[in-house]
Amino acid sequence: MTRYVALGSSMAAGPGITPRVPGSPRAAGRSARNYPHLVARTLGLDLVDVTYSGATTAHVLSESQRGAPPQIAALDGTETLVTVTIGGNDAGYVPMLFAAGLPRAVRVIPLLGGRIRELLDPSARYVALTEAGGALIEVGHEIRRRSPQATVLFVDYLTLLPETGAAPPLREPQLSLGRHMAATLQQLTADAARATGCGLVRAAEASRAHHAWSSEPWTIRFGFPRPRRPAPLHPNAEGMRAVADLVVAAV
Incomplete structure (x- = not known):
């Protein structure tokens, strides 16, 4: 069999990288040049791409997302390869960085301001990270249960922030919080892979010199x-190609 199922959030879906997968939900932001599509073409696999922007581990395991079934339902046991990039939305990682880049005046807007302040609250992010760790392990176990013969790879997040220095318009202490969240998500993903007998593709490590504020970025810096x-x-697109190469090497 040559079936490949790709699970995950926007970091796997590739929102805005043209062209969009024909017939896919616009809200999914699923690019025909995301790393799952590039891997499938390179290895000659039959891709089932159910990645969806905004997905959490709950959307992988049990919850519908905008009418789409839980992503895990795409697994039927015949898979050769399964990849999964997930966990950041559980922790509020990218939403926190986006909130940090918004003008301070936005924080006093009713309702919206409350959500922004919650995203920027370190204590809330630490609690969310702790919960994400257990959820990632559950994802690994469930994929393994449903696809016992497949190569299963956790793919962690590309590096967004420089290790040191400025990343305007992001400010301290939110920049420090973002670095802490990125490092913790990287470790939690590695822990989940090890605990569940899955492989690990270390995209974060490979992309440290290609953060969004670098001269050769694999990600996009803050903006609208x-x-x-x-x-x-x-x-x-360069980042997706780099991740695809890492996945192909791991397979």
Whole structure:
């Protein structure tokens, strides 16, 4: 069999990287040049891409997302390869960075301001990270249960932030919080892979010199979304190609 199922959130879906997968939900932001599509073409696999922007581990395991079934339902046991990039939305990682880049005046807007303040609250992010760790392990176990013969690879997040220095308009202490969240998500993903007998593709490590503020970025720095452009604080086409190469090497 040559069936490949790709699970995950926007970091795997590739919102704004044209072209969009024909017939896919617009809200999914599923690019025909995301790393699952590139891997499938390179290895000659039959791809089932159910990645969906905004997905959490709950959307992988049990919850519908905008009418789409839980992503795990795509597994039927005949898979040769399964990849999964998930966990950041559980922790609020990219939403926190986006909130950090907004003007301070936005924080006093009713309702919206409360959500922004919650995203920027370190204590809330630490609790969310702790919960994400257990959820990632559950994802690994369930994929293994449903696809016992497949190569299963956790693919962690491309590096968004420089290890040191400025990343305007993001400010301290939110920049430090973002670095802590990125490092913790990287470790939690590695822990989940090890605990569940899955492989690990270390995209974060491979992309440290290609953060969004670098001269050769694999991700997009903070900004506001523009049509037919890669989403801010997400992979660009070069980043997707780099991740695809890492996945192919791991397989």
